[in-house]
Structure formats: C-alpha cells, structure tokens
Amino acid sequence: MEIRTAKLTDVEQIQKLINGFAEEGLMLARSRHMLCEHIREFKVYEDDGEIKGVGSLHILWDDLAEIRALAIDKNYQRKGLGRMIVESLLQEAKELGVPKAFTLTYQPEFFARLGFQSVNKDELPQKVWQECLYCIKFPNCDENALLIDVNKKDGELTPPGKTVF
Numbered sequence: 654m655e656i657r658t659a660k661l662t663d664v665e666q667i668q669k670l671i672n673g674f675a676e677e678g679l680m681l682a683r684s685r686h687m688l689c690e691h692i693r694e695f696k697v698y699e700d701d702g703e704i705k706g707v708g709s710l711h712i713l714w715d716d717l718a719e720i721r722a723l724a725i726d727k728n729y730q731r732k733g734l735g736r737m738i739v740e741s742l743l744q745e746a747k748e749l750g751v752p753k754a755f756t757l758t759y760q761p762e763f764f765a766r767l768g769f770q771s772v773n774k775d776e777l778p779q780k781v782w783q784e785c786l787y788c789i790k791f792p793n794c795d796e797n798a799l800l801i802d803v804n805k806k807d808g809e810l811t812p813p814g815k816t817v818f
C-alpha cells in the first residue's frame with residue numbers, strides 16, 4: 654500500500670475528509686481554493702478509489718515546516734496510516750533540507766508516539782500563525798505545539814511493527 658502525492662482530482666474527497674473532522678472541532682476546515690492552491694503539499698492514501706488518509710507539509714521558512722491537515726478516515730484509524738503519512742511528509746522535509754517540523758494539534762499523544770516533543774507555543778516564530786488567522790478560535794488557541802528534529806536519529810521513525818498496510 655502506498656502513500657502518494659495528491660492530485661487536483663483528489664481535492665473534493667480531501668475536503669470532505671478534512672471538513673468532516675473540522676465540523677467536530679478537531680481541525681481547521683479547508684476551502685476548495687486553499688486545497689487547490691496548496692495541492693503539491695499534500696500526500697494521500699487511496700483505497701477502493703477513495704481518499705482514506707491525507708496530510709500536508711507546509712514550508713514556512715528555510716529551517717521550519719509544519720505538518721498540517723492530517724486526517725484519517727474513521728474506519729482506517731489505529732492501523733498505522735497516520736504514522737505512515739507523517740513519516741512520508743518528514744522524509745520529504747528531510748530531502749528538502751528542512752531541519753525542523755512542528756504541528757499544532759489536539760492529538761499530542763499521537764505525535765508524541767512519532768517522536769515529536771511538546772514545545773511552548775510562544776517559542777514558535779510568528780510566521781507560524783498565518784493559517785491561524787482563519788481559525789474561529791484565534792487568538793485563543795487551545796491546540797498543543799509539538800516539534801521534531803527531522804534529521805535526528807529518533808526523528809527517522811523506523812517503520813512500526815503494527816502497520817498493517
């Protein structure tokens with residue numbers, strides 16, 4: 654099973670997956686325009702012709718990227734798919750020469766399992782808050798900030814034994 658770069662023909666299904674969780678308050682909703690404009694940042698997992706997992710790597714600066722818009726279909730969760738997508742995004746960060754990646758999330762335990770470490774949000778550069786301007790909670794963000802050193806051994810994230818894909 655394969656994680657691949659997203660295509661414009663995936664946009665409708667990516668939006669449905671992300672915005673379903675956004676309605677539950679778990680993540681930020683994305684417009685069709687945003688998804689098209691940033692499609693090259695997205696990786697997806699497709700099964701039976703449907704997008705079952707998605708995540709994106711957004712470059713913010715020459716030393717920092719954000720893992721964002723991560724969503725796994727409820728029927729595909731806890732099978733290692735989220736880990737596979739994040740690892741694929743971190744591998745891309747590594748190839749691009751971005752040393753650090755962070756995420757803002759309500760799922761800190763998941764990212765901690767992958768080697769991310771909690772950081773104080775105030776320690777992140779201001780550029781990080783670009784997308785937050787569109788969040789209904791801004792400026793009262795209650796998400797957790799976690800950071801990973803992309804080049805660190807722990808950050809290489811060897812394939813998990815539990816992955817069933």
Ligand SMILES: CC(C)(COP(=O)(O)OP(=O)(O)OC[C@H]1O[C@@H](n2cnc3c(N)ncnc32)[C@H](O)[C@@H]1OP(=O)(O)O)[C@@H](O)C(=O)NCCC(=O)NCCS
Nearest residue numbers: 679723724725730731732733734735736758760762763766
């Ligand atoms: C959070 C999410 C991406 C996790 O994806 P997933 O495919 O279920 O996760 P995986 O199966 O790859 O899990 C990897 C590890 O994290 C653990 N884990 C997964 N979700 C977890 C959670 N919510 N809390 C604690 N640990 C979790 C798994 O048990 C596994 O542990 P292991 O190292 O012992 O094997 C998925 O539940 C999801 O899409 N949630 C809804 C949207 C959302 O909250 N997105 C995050 C926004 S940034």
